[in-house]
Amino acid sequence: KNQVEQSPQSLIILEGKNCTLQCNYTVSPFSNLRWYKQDTGRGPVSLTIMTFSENTKSNGRYTATLDADTKQSSLHITASQLSDSASYICVVSLPAAGNKLTFGGGTRVLVKP
Amino acid sequence: GAVVSQHPSRVICKSGTSVKIECRSLDFQATTMFWYRQFPKKSLMLMATSNEGSKATYEQGVEKDKFLINHASLTLSTLTVTSAHPEDSSFYICSAEPGVSSYNEQFFGPGTRLTVL
DSSP states (O other): OOSEEEEOSEEEEETTOOEEEEEEEOOOSOSEEEEEEEOTTSOOEEEEEEETTOOEEEETTEEEEEETTTTEEEEEEOSOOGGGOEEEEEEEEEGGGTTEEEEOOOEEEEEEO | OOOEEEEOSEEEEOTTOOEEEEEEESSSOEEEEEEEEEOTTSOOEEEEEEETTSOOEEOTTOOTTTEEEEEEETTEEEEEEOSOOGGGOEEEEEEEEETTOTTOOOEEOOOEEEEEO
């Protein structure tokens, strides 16, 4: 079983609408939890990084939350744009493994006009 | 800042040949670089971790003689796929970790699409 599970696997939203992506993780302890955006055929780009003591972090229209008690994180996209169409990957950094990254399977978002 | 480049962006080669992929940190020195492989609609899989001037550490199941990694300087790491076969066709992504990041942040390259005919 993957240590970082994301849901949904994919979703379609209309331009201008909001959406929330979920990430559940079982690994503990961790150094930080990250959300990346990956366009098709490109490398991941960092959106947010949070340590276990942080609850929320924003980057423009992207807001990530973290609940260390329930081991859940979410990424909220506000007022979606066509350029938001991409895969969004939740990643946990494990200090016990030399800060190697454990990747979730990603959520593929398609924003339609 | 924190830009990582990869070259080439895509390469097509014949089965049995070797292919070298370069990963460069353009505006910072990377104490550690990572090589990942990604299959279509799948997440990134770590292949190996390399530190400048030392041998790379390979993940379980990754053949070190097949995927040669060299990290000769603080801004350059190379991945050579030796005797490539069609099953080696994949998207290869590198990342670089500056030594001074408080989050141990990794900055990813744009990836290299390898197609072996």
